[in-house]
Amino acid sequence: xxxxxxxxxxxxxxxxxxxxxxxxxxxxxxxxxxxxxxxxxxxxxxxxxxxxxxxxxxxxxxxxxxxxxxxxxxxxxxxxxxxxxxxxxxxxxxxxxxxxxxxxxxxxxxxxxxxxxxxxxxxxxxxxxxxxxxxxxxxxxxxxxxxxxxxxxxxxxxxxxxxxxxxxxxxxxxxxxxxxxxxxxxxxxxxxxxxxxxxxxxxxxxxxxxxxxxxxxxxxxxxxxxxxxxxxxxxxxxxxxxxxxxxxxxxxxxxxxxxxxxxxxxxxxxxxxxxxxxxxxxxxxxxxxxxxxxxxxxxxxxxxxxxxxxxxxxxxxxxxxxxxxxxxxxxxxxxxxxxxxxxx
Amino acid sequence: xxxxxxxxxxxxxxxxxxxxxxxxxxxxxxxxxxxxxxxxxxxxxxxxxxxxxxxxxxxxxxxxxxxxxxxxxxxxxxxxxxxxxxxxxxxxxxxxxxxxxxxxxxxxxxxxxxxxxxxxxxxxxxxxxxxxxxxxxxxxxxxxxxxxxxxxxxxxxxxxxxxxxxxxxxxxxxxxxxxxxxxxxxxxxxxxxxxxxxxxxxxxxxxxxxxxxxxxxxxxxxxxxxxxxxxxxxxxxxxxxxxxxxxxxxxxxxxxxxxxxxxxxxxxxxxxxxxxxxxxxxxxxxxxxxxxxxxxxxxxxxxxxxxxxxxxxxxxxxxxxxxxxxxxxxxxxxxxxxxxxxxxxxxxxxxxxxxxxxxxxxxxxxxxxxxxxxxxxxxxxxxxxxxxxxxxxxxxxxxxxxxxxxxxxxxxxxxxxxxxxxxxxxxxxxxxxxxxxxxxxxxxxxxxxxxxxxxxxxxxxxxxxxxxxxxxxxxxxxxxxxxxxxxxxxxxxxxxxxxxxxxxxxxxxxxxxxxxxxxxxxxxxxxxxxxxxxxxxxxxxxxxxxxxxxxxxxxxxxxxxxxxxxxxxxxxxxxxxxxxxxxxxxxxxxxxxxxxxxxxxxxxxxxxxxxxxxxxxxxxxxxxxxx
Numbered sequence: 024x025x026x027x028x029x030x031x032x033x034x035x036x037x038x039x040x041x042x043x044x045x046x047x048x049x050x051x052x053x054x055x056x057x058x059x060x061x062x063x064x065x066x067x068x069x070x071x072x073x074x075x076x077x078x079x080x081x082x083x084x085x086x087x088x089x090x091x092x093x094x095x096x097x098x099x100x101x102x103x104x105x106x107x108x109x110x111x112x113x114x115x116x117x118x119x120x121x122x123x124x125x126x127x128x129x130x131x132x133x134x135x136x137x138x139x140x141x142x143x144x145x146x147x148x149x150x151x152x153x154x155x156x157x158x159x160x161x162x163x164x165x166x167x168x169x170x171x172x173x174x175x176x177x178x179x180x181x182x183x184x185x186x187x188x189x190x191x192x193x194x195x196x197x198x199x200x201x202x203x204x205x206x207x208x209x210x211x212x213x214x215x216x217x218x219x220x221x222x223x224x225x226x227x228x229x230x231x232x233x234x235x236x237x238x239x240x241x242x243x244x245x246x247x248x249x250x251x252x253x254x255x256x257x258x259x260x261x262x263x264x265x266x267x268x269x270x271x272x273x274x275x276x277x278x279x280x281x282x283x284x285x286x287x288x289x290x291x292x293x294x295x296x297x298x299x300x301x302x303x304x305x306x307x308x309x310x311x312x313x314x315x316x317x318x319x320x321x322x323x324x325x326x327x328x329x330x331x332x333x334x335x336x337x338x339x340x341x342x343x344x345x346x347x348x349x350x351x352x353x354x355x356x357x358x359x360x361x362x363x364x365x366x367x
Numbered sequence: 368x369x370x371x372x373x374x375x376x377x378x379x380x381x382x383x384x385x386x387x388x389x390x391x392x393x394x395x396x397x398x399x400x401x402x403x404x405x406x407x408x409x410x411x412x413x414x415x416x417x418x419x420x421x422x423x424x425x426x427x428x429x430x431x432x433x434x435x436x437x438x439x440x441x442x443x444x445x446x447x448x449x450x451x452x453x454x455x456x457x458x459x460x461x462x463x464x465x466x467x468x469x470x471x472x473x474x475x476x477x478x479x480x481x482x483x484x485x486x487x488x489x490x491x492x493x494x495x496x497x498x499x500x501x502x503x504x505x506x507x508x509x510x511x512x513x514x515x516x517x518x519x520x521x522x523x524x525x526x527x528x529x530x531x532x533x534x535x536x537x538x539x540x541x542x543x544x545x546x547x548x549x550x551x552x553x554x555x556x557x558x559x560x561x562x563x564x565x566x567x568x569x570x571x572x573x574x575x576x577x578x579x580x581x582x583x584x585x586x587x588x589x590x591x592x593x594x595x596x597x598x599x600x601x602x603x604x605x606x607x608x609x610x611x612x613x614x615x616x617x618x619x620x621x622x623x624x625x626x627x628x629x630x631x632x633x634x635x636x637x638x639x640x641x642x643x644x645x646x647x648x649x650x651x652x653x654x655x656x657x658x659x660x661x662x663x664x665x666x667x668x669x670x671x672x673x674x675x676x677x678x679x680x681x682x683x684x685x686x687x688x689x690x691x692x693x694x695x696x697x698x699x700x701x702x703x704x705x706x707x708x709x710x711x712x713x714x715x716x717x718x719x720x721x722x723x724x725x726x727x728x729x730x731x732x733x734x735x736x737x738x739x740x741x742x743x744x745x746x747x748x749x750x751x752x753x754x755x756x757x758x759x760x761x762x763x764x765x766x767x768x769x770x771x772x773x774x775x776x777x778x779x780x781x782x783x784x785x786x787x788x789x790x791x792x793x794x795x796x797x798x799x800x801x802x803x804x805x806x807x808x809x810x811x812x813x814x815x816x817x818x819x820x821x822x823x824x825x826x827x828x829x830x831x832x833x834x835x836x837x838x839x840x841x842x843x844x845x846x847x848x849x850x851x852x853x854x855x856x857x858x859x860x861x862x863x864x865x866x867x868x869x870x871x872x873x874x875x876x877x878x879x880x881x882x883x884x885x886x887x888x889x890x891x892x893x894x895x896x897x898x899x900x901x902x903x904x905x906x907x908x909x910x911x912x913x914x915x916x917x918x919x920x921x922x923x924x925x926x927x928x929x930x931x932x933x934x935x936x937x938x939x940x941x942x943x944x945x946x947x948x949x950x951x952x953x954x955x956x957x958x959x960x961x962x963x964x965x966x967x968x969x970x971x972x973x974x975x976x977x978x979x980x981x982x983x984x985x986x987x988x989x990x991x992x993x994x
Contacts, residue, residue: 141957144763191923194958258762260788268788 029054030363033115033125035300037097038066039088039345040337040352041131046091047356048129053363056096056123058115063099064089066133072163074345075201075208076235084345106305111332111366113305126366127332127359130308130316131352132300134293134338137187137195145183145289150261153287155186156202159209169213169286173265177220177285180213181269182206183256184226188292197313199292200342203230206290207243214247222249223282225256225271233344254280259287293342306333315341326355334359371471372564373487378593379479385603386478392607393615396643400619403636408628415626424625428618433457437701441650442529444517449648449701451514453614458507466500482599485558485565486592492566501568508558509570511551519548532658534649534669536610537677543605550598557591560584613646617702620644630705633675633683633712641704645672651696651706656911657689660932661925668696668706675709685920687713691929692917694881698907714799751783753852754822756836758829759792760950767828767950770972771849777975778861783820791816793832794839799916810840817842826852828968830879830949831916837883848879849968850948854888857895863976867897871970872942874902874956875909876949889948889967896974900940910936912947914955931959938962946970 030053034041037059045057063069071081098117105116106128113125139147139155147153151172154162162169171177184206188199203226210222229251231237243249254271262268267287272279295314300306307330309317316339319327326334336355337348401409415421430436433454439446463481470488471480480487492501517528525533536544555574558567562575563584578584606612620640630638647669657663666689674683687710694707755775757768768784775782785791791813797806817825824845827833833848840846847855856862871893879885886906893899904910913929915921934956937945945964947953956964965973 143766143954143957146765149765149769192958194927260762260765 030126030367031056031124032127032129032359032363033058033113033123034129034131035103036060036066036131036133036337036339037064037099038131038133038337038348039068039084040133040339040348040355041066041129042088042092043349043352044129044131044336044356045095046088047353048359049095051356051360053359054096056098056125057092058101058103058117059097059099060102061099064092064097067136068345070157070160070164072160073208073212075204076233076239078208078212103300106300106303108305108332113332126363127334128306129334129336129355129359130300130306130328130339131335131337131355132296132298132339134342135296137193137199137291137294139186139289139291141193142186142190142289144258145186145256145287146259146261146267147289150259150267150287151265152261152267152285153259153289155289155291156205156209157291159288163212168216171265171285175285176217179221179282179284180210180223180286180288181256181267181282181284182210182222182224182288182290184224184229184290185255186289186291187294189227195292195294195313197315197342198230200230200232201344202290202292203228204233204236204239204344206288207231207236207239207249209288210249211239211243211247214243214249218248222247223284224249224251225254226251227253227255252280293338296339306330308333315339324358326351326358332362334362371488374480376483376486376589376592378589378596379483380596381593381600382482382596382603383479383600385600389603389606396607396616396639397619400636400640403639404628405631405636408626408631408636411628412623412626415622420625424622427621427625431621431701431703432614432617435701437703438648438650441699441701445521445528445530445650448514448517448521448528451510452518455507455510455514459504459511462500462503462507466504469496483592483596485561485567485571486588489565492568492572497566498568501566501571505568505570508551508555512555515548515551530649530653532649532652532664534647534652536647537673539605539608540610540647543602543609543611546598546602546605547611550595550602553591553595553598557588557595560587560591564588610645610647612643613702616640616644617646620702620704624703630708630712633709633716634678638709638712641706641709642672642676644702645669645676645704646702647673648701650699650701654695654699654908656693656695656913656929656933657691657921657925660928662928663689663925666690668700668704671710672704672706675713680713684713687711689918689920691911691913691915691921693877693911693915695908695911698881711799715803751781751820751822753780753782753824753826754785754817754820755782756785756791756793756817756825756827756829756832758786758827758832758950760831760954761828762786764950764954764966766969767953767966770966770968771826771828773972773975774853774856774862774968777972778856780856780861782826783822785816785820793827793829793835795831795835796916798835798839806839814840814842817844824852828950828966830876830882831951834878834882848883848885848888848948850879850885850888850892853968853971854892857892857971862971864892864896864971865974865976867974869897869943870900870940871897871944871946872900872902872937872940873905873967874912874937874945874947874952875906876947876952877909877911877915879948880909881907889946892967892971893946896970897944900942902937903939904936912949912952912955914951916951926955927959930955934959944970 032048032053032055034045034055034057037057041057042064045055048055065085068081068085074081074084102118103115104118107114113128115123115125136157145153159169184203187193187195188202206224210224213220214222229240231240252273254274256269256271258270260268262283266283266285268283270281297314301308301310309329311317316335318325318335318340319329326336328335334355336352435446435449438449463484466484467481470490491497521528558571559574559578562571567575575584623637623640628637632638649669651668652658655667657666666686671683671686690710692707697705697707755771761767792809794806794809797809824847825836825842826847826849827836828849830848836842836846873889873893875886890899910933912933913926944962945956946967948967953964953966
């Protein structure tokens, strides 16, 4: 195809949404530039070890998505300094001095994990043995095993659900969707690794919403012996031997309980990223109270922003799991295709 | 040369009826208040009379009720407005009586006589004495008129007197307000029309001559005196039902307050006096963060007191539950009404006698758990120098107790951490919930624990606990908040800090600042460590963080709005760090902050100078705030 007549789409963010959408757009015959702030593509998936529901290695999924990027202009370690619009074209200035022109822009900036320091009462960053779900994945990925800060095998581990999700005090009322099933996955993996370790999950509700999840939950209880307690952590304190004393109310029994665990794992939720891009007048993005982006219509036009030529995909519009993100990215590519065809 | 023309005219009746009605009401109210005072307060009041305290009270009455010193401090023009009306009117009354005494010494001094003196007595303004009196009367009348002029303009544009908002008034207030506005212009008219007969000075004489040039003054004399008397009568009748009841209640309140009397129960005794002493001036509206940015305009203290006064108890109760008890309105109130205490009394009343399930919760639930998962208890020194009480809120901000432990170790202080394993409470939540008996038991238990430790000092990290320990406990040992404790350690050379190249702003927590008067200790610490930048609103004007435990009803969204607004106002000079001294303030601000928010203990612990080799090793206290 003649490149001079080829329409050009810039995709912002090379997480799984950006990668998938880029591949689809290229398949539809467009020239695609994929911009990424980080040194490599992959986004949050880079930080994960294995993925629910089948514990498939994240690297495999990532490898598959990356293999589809052939022919796509991938620019990593790039930040967008400025976006202007001239007639129907977007002009993007990148921090290496490159100027890109685009007929359409896809925003796929994704999410960031909730900053657990903000729940100071849980002691993250203060007590040695408080970790987040992201830390656990890193340990699985890099060290292949889970140890306390002093390098011992934990004998009792507590998983705290909904850290920074469904939490009015943290300013996040929404459910992050994936943390419940992630906790079930990580708790099972831990039991698989250390069958003698006691593992407790403290949850508000268990939202096993998708296919296979309920089976994972059942397996966690019957095959792995994870104990699920319905109740929210009220206080955590460090004991002299650097374990964590926690206070929880078991709301099914209706009694407060105290417990000391060797490790406390906080299941951090997803948060909107509110990058500088969100303030760009050219993009004209509408940021919701929950810091996720608002689409024009959340029923029928979930990939359309309020600005013509600017499209949305992935978790920048709300928490999603991988299959949802990929479906959303494909849909966004088709919406861009329709838009560019109508304009031609 | 003076001559009494009349000693009675029918137009005095509206005034006389109004005055009698008002005086009956006022006397009955005072009798009621005294009856309702607890016996101990009656004795206190009796003892306070004819002492040095009385002189202090009289001075305060003069400064506040007449000159309105506190309002002057707030806004000079607003102060001038209040002063010119109150002081001017007062002087007219005083001079009027002196005139009667001087010129008609034998006259049976009926109350209306000085008021309508100019009508009754023809006097010369050509003698020096007469001229001075006429001049003074005109001068103070002019003063009142200027005050009224400002008051009228204030209703149109309140910003001129530094108020963003003014109070929405009740029907009786409007009646009294309009009659008050009309009293003095009518007096001016009446005296001007009478000036060719009875004399006058620069104002009345001048207006008299002016009117004479186009109206026949004599026709207007009696009607204007009627109008003047009627305005006075209407004002007096409306007064007991309106905000103007404060005029005479405030001096009485000052006498009671200076005798050491405080609110016991709303609607009775001192509380009733406070309710009537509220002038609904609306000065508490602007400081209230529920009004701005909370957008709960009707929840301000002025309306709470108004609801109490007109006995709308349901509304008053809801407002008391909504209020965060930060005390900014108390600090701003020119009458000195302790509305926080009033609100607490309403809340206590609401919850009196609900079950005492709280103490059951205190029983350690971990009894049932196997011993091996019981927390390991730290070995505590036998004879500590200090008992440390972190408080329940500090347990939610573990960085604070951790920093305190670092500081204790660095200063070589033997301490016992009283509530390390939680579940000891200072008693404040029980008191707020109106469970006084349960609170009493808890206080007795804690006192025993603290005394038994043998320590000479109790250090607490929570301003709420600090206030409860100092106000509700009778501890035989020194009680300090950690701000003061750290300041003293640094002063004694037991702790030394590194200079920090940072700009720091300090936020005064409500209970530490307005509640306990501790403003300087944290500033002394910070001034020596870093560049201390003043906040625009600080010390007794300090903002509420929005996280207050005082409110049971405040929605989180409003709290966040208040917190974000307060944070923006606090950081307007763009400091690198916001330092505070309350776990709750720290926690609340952290959620809305774009830069670190630290407790002062954390700040000092992070920037300790490296100790000598033989000193105890210093534990690292890392911090990171949400960005």
